[in-house]
Every structure is written in structure tokens, then in C-alpha cells.
Amino acid sequence: MSEQNNISSLDQEKKEVQALLNQQAVAEFEMQINTVPENYFEQFSENIIFTIQKKKKPSLLIRLSKLSVAAAILFLVAGSYFIVSTYYINNASTIAIHEIPTVEIDSYVSNNEWMADAEMQMEINKIGLNLDVDNSSKDSID
Amino acid sequence: MSKSLSNLVSMQSDQIIIERFQEGAEKEQHFTELVKRHQQKLYYQIKRMVIEHADADDIAQIVWMKVWEKLDGFKMESEFSTWLFRIGYNETINFIQKKKKLAIVHPTESSDGSIQEAFTSNGPKSSQIQIKLDQAIMQLPEKQRFVFMLRYFEELPYEKIAQITETSIGGAKANFHQALKKMQEIIQPD
Numbered sequence: 001m002s003e004q005n006n007i008s009s010l011d012q013e014k015k016e017v018q019a020l021l022n023q024q025a026v027a028e029f030e031m032q033i034n035t036v037p038e039n040y041f042e043q044f045s046e047n048i049i050f051t052i053q054k055k056k057k058p059s060l061l062i063r064l065s066k067l068s069v070a071a072a073i074l075f076l077v078a079g080s081y082f083i084v085s086t087y088y089i090n091n092a093s094t095i096a097i098h099e100i101p102t103v104e105i106d107s108y109v110s111n112n113e114w115m116a117d118a119e120m121q122m123e124i125n126k127i128g129l130n131l132d133v134d135n136s137s138k139d140s141i142d
Numbered sequence: 143m144s145k146s147l148s149n150l151v152s153m154q155s156d157q158i159i160i161e162r163f164q165e166g167a168e169k170e171q172h173f174t175e176l177v178k179r180h181q182q183k184l185y186y187q188i189k190r191m192v193i194e195h196a197d198a199d200d201i202a203q204i205v206w207m208k209v210w211e212k213l214d215g216f217k218m219e220s221e222f223s224t225w226l227f228r229i230g231y232n233e234t235i236n237f238i239q240k241k242k243k244l245a246i247v248h249p250t251e252s253s254d255g256s257i258q259e260a261f262t263s264n265g266p267k268s269s270q271i272q273i274k275l276d277q278a279i280m281q282l283p284e285k286q287r288f289v290f291m292l293r294y295f296e297e298l299p300y301e302k303i304a305q306i307t308e309t310s311i312g313g314a315k316a317n318f319h320q321a322l323k324k325m326q327e328i329i330q331p332d
Binding site for chain 1: 170173174177178181182185186189190193195199202203206207210269271272274275276279293294295297299300318322325326329330
């Protein structure tokens with residue numbers, strides 16, 4: 001139904017246009033529009049595909065270059081981590097006890113003396129209880 | 143086969159080609175099929191707007207490149223041809239506006255002048271009536287011109303013209319009749 005309406009209104013409009021415009025001039029206009037270089041449409045799709053393929057190539061290069069930048073950053077980070085950790089390991093392994101100055105050892109001991117005393121007292125207490133048990137048994141024999 | 147049935151078959155076939163394109167296998171082959179089906183109508187519509195072959199060819203290439211880029215996201219909510227013509231409409235309007243701006247910056251490269259030249263030099267012997275018609279067409283605002291061409295030469299229904307030009311059906315009808323009135327004023331000033 002709507003298509004019939006469309007056709008009738010289109011016919012009506014065409015009549016209006018034909019009444020207004022010179023039909024030969026309209027035909028010449030359309031002829032001019034329809035004039036295209038030879039084999040234009042035959043080659044057009046090929047040209048489009050060619051352009052698409054040409055556009056694809058740089059994008060692949062861009063993708064590759066992005067990947068290579070990412071790889072370079074990863075390499076730098078991993079490399080610097082490796083160098084830093086190796087440096088610390090080497091430094092740690094070269095320090096021997098005899099290379100530490102006596103003053104440093106003394107200050108370390110004095111700073112941590114109370115801690116060492118407390119630990120020792122705890123140990124003595126543990127052992128001391130046991131000794132007491134042993135002593136009492138001895139006393140009873142006497 | 144009736145026109146509506148042939149349209150339906152054509153639409154279904156477009157749909158199948160697009161689905162296959164979107165599946166990803168042999169994209170270029172399916173795309174070529176779409177180009178072959180629709181290239182002529184699109185080209186002629188663009189050429190009616192810009193007149194020169196080189197311009198129409200440039201715009202048509204831009205349109206098809208955009209179709210290639212966006213076809214994966216095409217949801218088939220409208221006919222492919224409607225979508226294609228909408229891209230064509232936008233690109234043609236962009237092109238004409240750029241050319242107008244260029245003509246303001248470089249007055250020697252007048253867009254209207256080049257179009258007129260294209261009419262008179264490339265075409266067959268131009269009569270006074272022919273020249274008057276060409277001038278009348280070229281003096282129409284772009285949207286009115288596009289709607290007039292789609293309706294008169296492509297014989298599209300207003301529903302489709304409205305979708306292409308992103309306007310209402312009433313707006314599309316008004317554009318056609320305004321175009322007709324304007325041409326009448328130019329051709330028959332008295």
C-alpha cells in the first residue's frame with residue numbers, strides 16, 4: 001500500500017519536474033553524469049582493494065615497531081635489574097669478618113649487649129631450673 | 143519479480159555477504175562483491191553533486207574506504223545501500239564545503255566556476271536551456287540538491303531518503319519541493 005502511494009506520488013512529482021524543466025536538458029544532464037572513462041567500473045573495485053592492501057602494510061609496520069619498542073623497554077628494565085642485583089650480591093660476598101673494623105664490632109656489641117644479656121639470662125633460667133632439680137636430688141642423698 | 147521482492151532478495155544477499163565479511167574469512171573477496179553491486183549507483187549520485195569525474199572518483203574511494211573500516215561494526219539495522227548512501231552523503235557534503243572554503247581562501251579556484259566549466263567543456267553541446275538547468279541545479283543548497291537527485295533520478299522512497307540524509311520524512315519532502323520551487327524561480331524568473 002505504502003509502495004503504491006510512493007509510486008503515485010513519485011509519478012506526480014516527476015510530472016511536476018517535467019512541466020518545469022526542459023526534458024532534453026535533463027536528458028543531457030544525465031548523459032553527462034553517465035559518461036565515465038573506459039573500464040572505470042571494471043577497475044574501480046581492484047583499485048579500492050589495492051588501496052586497502054597498501055594501507056594495511058604500514059599498519060603492520062607500526063604494530064611491529066610498537067612491539068619492538070615494548071621489547072626494548074622490557075630488555076632495559078630486566079637488564080638494569082640484573083645489573084643492580086649482581087652488584088649487591090658481589091658486594092655482599094666480598095665483606096669478610098676480619099675486614100670489619102673493631103670499633104664497629106664493639107659498638108654493635110655494646111648496642112646489643114642488653115639484648116644478648118636478656119637472652120643469656122633466659123637460657124640460664126631454663127638451665128638453672130634443671131640444675132636445681134639435680135641439686136635437690138643430690139641433697140636428699142646427703 | 144516485483145521491485146519489493148527484488149529489493150528483499152538483494153538485501154538478503156547483501157546481508158549474507160556482510161555476515162561472511164564479518165566472520166573474517168576472505169574479507170577482500172566479499173568486499174569486492176559489495177563494491178561491484180553498489181559502486182555505480184553511489185558514483186552517479188556523487189557525480190550529480192560534484193559534476194567532475196575526478197572529484198566523484200575521489201569521494202567514492204573515500205566512501206568505500208570508510209565502508210571497509212566500519213563494515214565489521216555494521217549491525218544491519220538498515221539496508222546496506224541506505225548506510226552506504228548515508229556515508230556518501232556525508233562525504234560529499236564535506237567535500238563541497240571544503241571546496242567552498244578553499245575557494246574563499248584562493249578565489250581563483252572557485253568551486254562554482256570549476257563546476258560550471260565542467261558543465262560547459264566536458265559535456266555535449268550546451269544549449270542555453272541546458273546551461274540554465276545546470277546553473278539552477280548548482281545553485282540549490284547541497285541538501286536540497288542531494289534529496290532532489292535521490293528522488294528524481296534514483297526514485298527512492300522518502301523513508302529511505304530521510305534515513306540517508308538523517309532527517310524526517312516530512313523534512314525530505316520539504317527539501318524536494320523547495321528544490322523544485324527554487325529551480326522554477328531560477329529558470330522562469332518572471
